[in-house]
Amino acid sequence: MLAVDEAGSNRSVVTQLRAYLAQATLPEDGRLPAERDLSAVLGVTRTELRKALGALEAEGQIWRHVGKGTFMGNRPVDTLSDIAALSKRTNPAELMRARLIIEPEIARAAALTATPMHLAELRMCQARTREAATWRQYETWDTRLHRTVAEATQNTPLLGLFDMLNALRRAVTWGRLRSNPVKPEPDHHSFTEHETIITAIENRDMNGAAAAMRTHLQSVERNLLARQSSEAD
Amino acid sequence: MLAVDEAGSNRSVVTQLRAYLAQATLPEDGRLPAERDLSAVLGVTRTELRKALGALEAEGQIWRHVGKGTFMGNRPVDTLSDIAALSKRTNPAELMRARLIIEPEIARAAALTATPMHLAELRMCQARTREAATWRQYETWDTRLHRTVAEATQNTPLLGLFDMLNALRRAVTWGRLRSNPVKPEPDHHSFTEHETIITAIENRDMNGAAAAMRTHLQSVERNLLARQSSEAD
DNA sequence: AGATCCGACCAATTCTAAATTGGTTGAGAG
DNA sequence: CTCTCAACCAATTTAGAATTGGTCGGATCT
Numbered sequence: 102m103l104a105v106d107e108a109g110s111n112r113s114v115v116t117q118l119r120a121y122l123a124q125a126t127l128p129e130d131g132r133l134p135a136e137r138d139l140s141a142v143l144g145v146t147r148t149e150l151r152k153a154l155g156a157l158e159a160e161g162q163i164w165r166h167v168g169k170g171t172f173m174g175n176r177p178v179d180t181l182s183d184i185a186a187l188s189k190r191t192n193p194a195e196l197m198r199a200r201l202i203i204e205p206e207i208a209r210a211a212a213l214t215a216t217p218m219h220l221a222e223l224r225m226c227q228a229r230t231r232e233a234a235t236w237r238q239y240e241t242w243d244t245r246l247h248r249t250v251a252e253a254t255q256n257t258p259l260l261g262l263f264d265m266l267n268a269l270r271r272a273v274t275w276g277r278l279r280s281n282p283v284k285p286e287p288d289h290h291s292f293t294e295h296e297t298i299i300t301a302i303e304n305r306d307m308n309g310a311a312a313a314m315r316t317h318l319q320s321v322e323r324n325l326l327a328r329q330s331s332e333a334d
Numbered sequence: 335m336l337a338v339d340e341a342g343s344n345r346s347v348v349t350q351l352r353a354y355l356a357q358a359t360l361p362e363d364g365r366l367p368a369e370r371d372l373s374a375v376l377g378v379t380r381t382e383l384r385k386a387l388g389a390l391e392a393e394g395q396i397w398r399h400v401g402k403g404t405f406m407g408n409r410p411v412d413t414l415s416d417i418a419a420l421s422k423r424t425n426p427a428e429l430m431r432a433r434l435i436i437e438p439e440i441a442r443a444a445a446l447t448a449t450p451m452h453l454a455e456l457r458m459c460q461a462r463t464r465e466a467a468t469w470r471q472y473e474t475w476d477t478r479l480h481r482t483v484a485e486a487t488q489n490t491p492l493l494g495l496f497d498m499l500n501a502l503r504r505a506v507t508w509g510r511l512r513s514n515p516v517k518p519e520p521d522h523h524s525f526t527e528h529e530t531i532i533t534a535i536e537n538r539d540m541n542g543a544a545a546a547m548r549t550h551l552q553s554v555e556r557n558l559l560a561r562q563s564s565e566a567d
Numbered sequence: 568a569g570a571t572c573c574g575a576c577c578a579a580t581t582c583t584a585a586a587t588t589g590g591t592t593g594a595g596a597g
Numbered sequence: 598c599t600c601t602c603a604a605c606c607a608a609t610t611t612a613g614a615a616t617t618g619g620t621c622g623g624a625t626c627t
Contacts, residue, residue, distance in 0.1 A: 135588060146601065151590085161474075167589045168609030175474050178481060180497040191490040199491035202439050210435055241394075241408050248411060257424040258432035258502055262495050264413040269491055368617060379572060384619085400618045401580030 114145055114153040122162075122173065131173040133163075184265070188272035196273055197322050200266060201315060207251050207263060208298060208314035212307040215253035222249045223299045230285075231292060239285050246295060250314075253302065290320050347378055347386040355395075355406065364406040366396075417498070421505035429506055430555050433499060434548060440484050440492060441531060441547035445540040448486035455482045456532045463518075464525060472518050479528060483547075486535065523553050 121143060127133050136154070140147040154171060157163045164176035211219075226246035233239035244267070251263035285291075294317040301309035354376060360366050367375065373383040387404060390396045397409035444452075459479035466472035477500070484496035518524075527550040534542035 136590095137588085148601065154589095165589060166609085167607065168587075170588060170609095175470075178477070178497065178500070180501050187490060187494045195489055196491050199489050199495070202443055202489075202492065203436065203495065206435050206439055237408075244411075256428055256432050256435075257420065258429050258499065259435065261420045261502070262432070262436065262498060264411065265495060265498060266491065267411075268413050269494070369619095370617085381572065387618095398618060399580085400578065401616075403580095403617060 114143075114149050115156050117143055117145070118150070118153045118157065127173065132170045133173065135170065184268045184272055188269055191269070191273060193273055193325065196266075196269055197318070197325075200270075201318050201322075203262065203266060204247075204318060205311040205314040207254060207259060208302070209307045209311040210256065210259065211250050211253035212302045212305055212310040214255045215302050216255075219249060219253035220299070220303055223253075223302070227292075227295050227299060230295070234284055236283075236285065243291065250298070250302070290324070291317070294320060347376075347382050348389050350376055350378070351383070351386045351390065360406065365403045366406065368403065417501045417505055421502055424502070424506060426506055426558065429499075429502055430551070430558075433503075434551050434555075436495065436499060437480075437551060438544040438547040440487055440496060441535070442540045442544040443489065443492065444483045444486035445535045445538055445543040447488045448535050449488075452482060452486035453532070453536055456486075456535070460525075460528050460532060463528070467517055469518065476524065483531070483535070523557070524550070527553060 121139075122133070125133070133139065134142065136147055136150055140150040143150065154163065154165065158165060161175065163171055163173055165171045215223075223246060226242045226249060229242035230239055230246065233242060248263065248267070251260050254260065294313065297313040298310060298317060301313050354372075355366070358366070366372065369380055369383055369387070373380040376383065378386075387396065387398065391398060394408065396404055396406055398404045448456075456479060459475045459482060462475035463472050463479065466475060481493075481496065481500070484493050487493065527546065530546040531543060531550060534546050
């Protein structure tokens with residue numbers, strides 16, 4: 102009934118559990134048997150086992166989750182890399198801040214590594230956006246242009262990050278489509294801004310590419326805010 | 335039997351299909367009924383319908399995928415945001431290049447937005463890494479320190495990108511764990527480098543924070559290469 | 568003959584229901 | 598009082614059925 106006694110009885114199970122963990126060969130992911138099974142193997146009550154597991158969890162040796170199981174090692178940080186979950190916790194303004202931080206650096210890297218093939222595709226996308234008869238077509242080629250910049254870095258992880266930002270953008274902007282059905286006007290700001298970006302990349306001007314991309318995104322942001330304020334547009 | 339006749343018969347189904355698409359109210363994701371159902375609704379053969387769908391797909395109005403269905407709009411770019419798929423197409427060197435591009439910018443942003451709470455947590459993580467008795471513990475707090483920098487940006491998408499990079503790192507490094515069981519030495523390069531990063535963030539020195547983070551990552555990279563060359567270590 | 572229709576089948580994907588898992592509660596035994 | 602045991606709960610995984618676009622071969626019609 103004394104605290105010492107409780108600790109004592111628990112400690113024996115804990116040590117027994119520690120011995121088991123040291124000896125057992127558990128699967129790649131470090132998952133150990135279910136509590137019901139493990140209690141049978143160790144010949145202890147589930148209640149007892151759970152106390153011992155609780156102790157090990159408290160000292161960070163293991164981590165548990167309902168429906169998943171009990172695992173050895175550090176609990177993995179709950180990764181926010183899920184687009185759907187992420188899109189619910191953010192907003193267009195925050196997303197634009199992230200884009201302003203990331204995409205200029207992607208453009209900078211692209212200026213260093215772009216191949217003639219990439220440059221040709223950039224030029225083609227630029228031409229297609231000018232020819233676009235509808236906003237749908239414009240956005241198709243605009244998206245591809247920006248993705249080509251990311252591809253030009255020739256860096257797979259970087260391209261993955263860019264895709265994630267893009268997926269987020271679609272998820273966040275979801276619902277409020279472009280209300281304006283007319284096609285983009287020939288003096289749309291994006292045309293000259295795209296031109297500046299592509300030229301900088303062609304000239305291997307890393308700082309110029311980053312600056313041009315930043316300017317472009319700020320321009321897009323200004324446009325979004327303007328459209329938001331005048332609802333009808 | 336002439337080519338014109340074929341085109342003529344197809345065109346009628348195509349126009350019928352176009353009319354249906356213009357009139358029908360399809361779900362949020364733009365998915366239209368299954369071919370077997372749609373053919374019944376339009377009163378045409380599935381073969382005929384498929385020809386018409388093929389035409390519309392060719393001109394980019396719709397896109398199809400086995401098991402998924404047929405959808406209106408542009409085919410979504412096959413996003414590389416899947417960690418597992420991504421980790422197979424990349425390598426540690428490429429990943430480190432991406433980190434060198436992204437993480438300094440995260441540190442720069444953090445220097446601008448970090449709250450006293452974040453600074454306190456950074457200091458705590460730094461202390462914990464110094465106290466670490468094993469590499470496992472060291473890595474736990476090192477990881478948390480770097481994530482706190484990302485949290486300090488107070489930007490959800492940016493934090494998501496950071497988590498994605500981290501998940502990638504774990505996936506790519508998978509298999510070759512740290513072979514050295516001894517604890518980190520007191521003069522480990524990371525200690526002073528972390529100190530420089532945290533100090534810069536405390537001083538709201540954005541350029542300093544970015545530079546310190548870049549230096550730190552380059553140091554880690556050097557370390558990795560050295561360990562790789564001397565396999566035994 | 569030759570195109571078309573029809574049914575069946577295939578592989579990729581989604582949907583659904585059962586099984587599993589850690590966490591919790593309450594009655595009863597010691 | 599404490600511990601045990603069984604049942605239950607919600608989160609998660611798993612496995613199998615159902616669905617979907619794509620394909621093939623024989624039957625049918627022109």
